[in-house]
Amino acid sequence: MSETPEVRPPVVTPVRVVIALCLVAPFVAMLWVGSYAKVDPTLIGIPFFYWYQMLWVLISAALTMLAYKLWQRDQRARKAASGGAAR
Numbered sequence: 001m002s003e004t005p006e007v008r009p010p011v012v013t014p015v016r017v018v019i020a021l022c023l024v025a026p027f028v029a030m031l032w033v034g035s036y037a038k039v040d041p042t043l044i045g046i047p048f049f050y051w052y053q054m055l056w057v058l059i060s061a062a063l064t065m066l067a068y069k070l071w072q073r074d075q076r077a078r079k080a081a082s083g084g085a086a087r
Contacts, residue, residue, distance in 0.1 A: 015073070015074050019074075022070075023063070026059065
């Protein structure tokens, strides 16, 4: 057994903070109802309340995809840093 301790990368990294923000942002946007509980401005006759929520469906999908791609990149980097020993 070797005397050198195993060096692990930190658990909280800037990339993981960005991932968390990408996943939390849609929840904050939708739970803060007072920010979008209004009729004006309308978009092609659709009140703001409805089109704002539909816009967040698209934004949420994009943010989730971004978080997934960042997570994959982070996992590849961790595996490369550990020498590929951990599977």
